[in-house]
Amino acid sequence: MFKKSKKLSFIMIGTSLFMCTSLIAAPMLKEIKAYLNPSIQYTLDGESILENTQTISYHNKNYVSIADLANALGLQVSYENNTVSLTSPKEEVVVNIPQATIKEVLTDSNQVVILPEGKEDTPAHYLILNINAKTTIKDTESAHTYTLEELKEGMTLSVEHSPMMTRSLPPQTAAYSITLLEKNEPTVITDEEIPTFTLLKNMNIVSINADANYFIIAPKGVSQEDPNNQTIIRYSKDTLMNAQSNQDISSSLQVGDLVTVKVGPVATLSIPPQMLALEITLEA
CATH class of the missing domain: 2.40.50.140 (Nucleic acid-binding proteins)
Known part of the structure; x- marks a missing residue:
């Protein structure tokens, strides 16, 4: 965690600068004679700020909009019941x-x-x-x-x-x-290095959705209801069942069956991840 601070510097052509929210003479407002002074410039950390803000000169003092100044400094400003409130930003948490x-x-x-x-x-x-x-x-x-x-x-x-x-x-x-952190060069992977399938062994079937052509598995011996242990297995007409094609996979499986699933190398980043079955084998 850290807190960023900024140093404000003013470049002034003329007299010293004072901030004022409005030209108010207590206890009542009264008419005064003041002048706009376009020659005064302001910088914040060397960068020009308040470029579109008018400076008013009155009795050898200079006045700028406190709302504009607060915005340049990253402060929040509010005005209520003749009181101007400035709120500093909270520490930036990273x-x-x-x-x-x-x-x-x-x-x-x-x-x-x-x-x-x-x-x-x-x-x-x-x-x-x-x-x-x-x-x-x-x-x-x-x-x-x-x-x-x-x-x-x-x-x-x-x-x-x-x-x-x-x-x-x-x-x-x-x-x-x-x-x-280091000079990172992309790794060139040859066709021989790209895995074509993964074997998921000793998997229990947790649930089956025949209408959507998928079932959910989890490793034998772990919590079957924990999504972190589960994998969604999707199958298609090309998926083999016990090394045979054109099988009715949904009717061949039951919840609780122990299976080995050969899946493609790609998995989604969801929880549970989803994978495509190439072959499903019922274990004895």
Whole structure:
């Protein structure tokens, strides 16, 4: 966590500056003679501010809109019962993840799926970073700024993100900054290295939805009702049943059956994940 502070500097051409909300002479308003002074300039950390604010000179004092000044300083201002209230911003809370690995880059939705270091590689431990125009993406070796499209699966990075997260699985949060920790070169995977299937052995069938062509499985010996243990298996007319094609899969299975499922290499990031069955084998 950290708190950002800013130093205000004023460049003035003329006399000293004083702030005033309005030209009020207590106890009643009265007519005065004042002048607009366009020669006065203001800067904040070297950057010009209040460029469209009028400065009023009166009795060798200069007055500006306190609302404009408060806005430039990031303060909140309110006026009630002849009282002007200024409220300073709360400390900016930032959550830091020192190291994580990119699991997926979703350019269509401007999101990056990461796995924080030290956590088990399951979707339940993933975090989805929402990237916006204010998110900075850089590396530790140069001043190069990266685009979302340049990020690749397998890259290692550190992240600063908002403490606010959705309650979805995986949770989503706004990313403030992403820093690549090393020179990350995309890994070239040959056809021989791409897995064509995965075997899910000793799986109990938890439920069956014949109308939607899927069933839910969980490993034998674990909690069958915990979504983190479950996998949704979808099947099609091409799915083999006990090494045979054109089988009525839904009528061949029952809740509680022990099966081995050969699935494709792709799984969704949902909880439970969804996979496509290539072959289903009933165990004795």
